[in-house]
Amino acid sequence: xxxxxxxxxxxxxxxxxxxxARWSRFAxxxxxxxxxxxxxxxxxxxxxxGYSNGRLVPPPSKVFQTIVELAKSGELSRHIxxxxxxxxAGFALGVIAGTIMGAISGYWDFAKRLLDPTVQALRxxxxxxxxxxxxxxxxxxxTSKVALIAVGVFFPIYLGVMGAILSVDRxxxxxxxxxxxxxxxxxxxxxxxxVLPAYVVALRVGLGLGWMFVVAAELIGAxxxxxxxxxxxxxxxxxxxxLAAIVIFAILGKLTDWLIEVAAAPLLRWQDAFGAQGGx
Amino acid sequence: xxxxxxxxxxxPNGVHALERFSAEISPGExxxxxxxxxxxxxxxxxxxxxxxRASTGSVTLDNAVITSPHAKIGIIFQEPRLLPWLSVADNIxxxxxxxxxxxxxxxxxxALARVGLTDKASAWPRELSGGQAQRVAxxxxxxxxxxxxxxxxxxxxxxxxxxxxxxxHLLDLWADTRPTLILVTHDVDEAVVLADRVLVMRPRxxxxxEQITINLARPRDRKSELFDTFKRRVLTALxxxxxxxxxxATDKSSAGEAMWW
Numbered sequence: 001x002x003x004x005x006x007x008x009x010x011x012x013x014x015x016x017x018x019x020x021a022r023w024s025r026f027a028x029x030x031x032x033x034x035x036x037x038x039x040x041x042x043x044x045x046x047x048x049x050g051y052s053n054g055r056l057v058p059p060p061s062k063v064f065q066t067i068v069e070l071a072k073s074g075e076l077s078r079h080i081x082x083x084x085x086x087x088x089a090g091f092a093l094g095v096i097a098g099t100i101m102g103a104i105s106g107y108w109d110f111a112k113r114l115l116d117p118t119v120q121a122l123r124x125x126x127x128x129x130x131x132x133x134x135x136x137x138x139x140x141x142x143t144s145k146v147a148l149i150a151v152g153v154f155f156p157i158y159l160g161v162m163g164a165i166l167s168v169d170r171x172x173x174x175x176x177x178x179x180x181x182x183x184x185x186x187x188x189x190x191x192x193x194x195v196l197p198a199y200v201v202a203l204r205v206g207l208g209l210g211w212m213f214v215v216a217a218e219l220i221g222a223x224x225x226x227x228x229x230x231x232x233x234x235x236x237x238x239x240x241x242x243l244a245a246i247v248i249f250a251i252l253g254k255l256t257d258w259l260i261e262v263a264a265a266p267l268l269r270w271q272d273a274f275g276a277q278g279g280x
Numbered sequence: 281x282x283x284x285x286x287x288x289x290x291x292p293n294g295v296h297a298l299e300r301f302s303a304e305i306s307p308g309e310x311x312x313x314x315x316x317x318x319x320x321x322x323x324x325x326x327x328x329x330x331x332x333r334a335s336t337g338s339v340t341l342d343n344a345v346i347t348s349p350h351a352k353i354g355i356i357f358q359e360p361r362l363l364p365w366l367s368v369a370d371n372i373x374x375x376x377x378x379x380x381x382x383x384x385x386x387x388x389x390x391a392l393a394r395v396g397l398t399d400k401a402s403a404w405p406r407e408l409s410g411g412q413a414q415r416v417a418x419x420x421x422x423x424x425x426x427x428x429x430x431x432x433x434x435x436x437x438x439x440x441x442x443x444x445x446x447x448x449h450l451l452d453l454w455a456d457t458r459p460t461l462i463l464v465t466h467d468v469d470e471a472v473v474l475a476d477r478v479l480v481m482r483p484r485x486x487x488x489x490e491q492i493t494i495n496l497a498r499p500r501d502r503k504s505e506l507f508d509t510f511k512r513r514v515l516t517a518l519x520x521x522x523x524x525x526x527x528x529a530t531d532k533s534s535a536g537e538a539m540w541w
């Protein structure tokens with residue numbers, strides 16, 4: 001008798017517990033938006049109420065309006081495409097070179113002794129120091145910009161790939177040896193999957209640096225691109241245009257990073273790590 | 281026939297791990313190698329597996345000299361060493377890459393059923409318990425049907441109950457194709473439960489100290505008097521191998537000492 005009384009009581013307490021769980025799934029990302037949204041709305045209000053003229057720090061509505069105007073005139077897509085092309089080309093070159101060099105240095109000890117000290121020495125040079133040389137060698141147009149971005153992307157990829165190969169668990173490699181895998185099979189079936197998580201991280205770091213260096217490249221001398229919008233905004237005193245370019249940089253950077261993450265996710269579902277548990 | 285002739289190993293750093301180890305092991309025999317730490321048990325096993333080359337002597341399987349991993353020799357390590365990016369089924373089928381996909385699938389499915397993990401076929405290794413993971417490792421090693429299966433302290437990381445289960449399970453699987461089993465262990469109980477012959481080793485440098493034949497019918501009753509007698513004999517040999525004071529072989533107090541290191 002006591003049990004039949006207890007059971008409905010249990011169900012009652014269980015039901016309202018499900019609702020906060022569902023709520024928190026949306027609330028958690030929303031919490032991260034709270035600070036920037038409140039700041040933006042606050043500034044909008046300050047300008048709207050006339051406490052500031054918003055000339056040097058334009059309100060969000062003005063920035064948005066600038067983006068819309070640039071988009072309408074077709075300027076925006078021209079600048080975005082120019083920047084995307086540079087980042088894409090530089091990133092691709094940097095990834096190819098970094099992956100090949102990193103793989104050789106990680107896999108072959110002699111190559112590491114031969115090449116790694118030189119690469120590390122070059123890495124110590126601030127990449128922007130290459131700019132004058134690249135301009136002299138490659139001209140002031142696209143080639144020198146792409147080269148600069150490629151240099152920026154190269155180092156994290158090189159280090160990531162080399163480090164990942166060097167840290168592959170010897171015990172796992174031994175499993176490959178026990179099953180008598182040939183050299184190529186060992187690479188394909190053991191080394192590649194083992195280094196993939198670190199490689200994806202290296203790609204994301206490299207892409208981040210690619211976005212950093214495209215700004216540097218475009219600030220130096222360009223007639224189009226988001227970096228040019230920044231410089232143009234500074235020279236003509238248009239802070240809204242600068243902020244618009246910054247906002248678009250942020251969106252594009254986040255978007256391309258997200259693309260890598262999404263593309264890699266199905267390959268990394270096996271990971272048993274803190275971060276792989278859905279961000280608890 | 282697996283023949284070990286004067287197998288010795290000196291590592292490049294000068295450590296003399298193993299000296300002139302000789303034994304002949306018949307097909308289907310179950311051998312347990314037991315000894316104190318530093319007695320070269322694992323060194324010996326790695327030489328048989330072809331993972332490390334012996335400095336002296338030779339390992340031959342059916343007249344083929346073993347210098348590198350061999351198709352007829354499988355090994356199970358202390359840790360499961362599953363590939364974390366492959367599902368349980370793909371881990372078990374890892375050594376069958378040469379087979380057509382459907383033939384491989386059949387072998388894997390029957391191996392999964394045999395170790396009782398059919399429902400885990402598509403699980404990731406991280407979703408398995410320690411005992412389940414080691415069962416997958418056993419299945420992976422057995423699925424290519426090796427003639428010799430080497431086990432390097434395979435159950436030492438598991439709790440006592442799981443260990444006992446897996447020992448029985450291993451014997452059960454062994455009965456399917458009756459490969460030669462060579463098991464390195466610290467556990468006297470495990471050696472006496474499983475082995476036809478226990479090879480007691482002596483440390484620094486590692487060498488064979490004593491062989492004890494366990495002529496007990498299977499399945500063996502861990503609680504029987506005879507079982508205890510064999511355990512005591514192994515324990516006594518171990519003590520002598522380390523020059524410890526020899527205990528009376530009939531001393532009941534040592535019988536309860538299941539683990540030995």
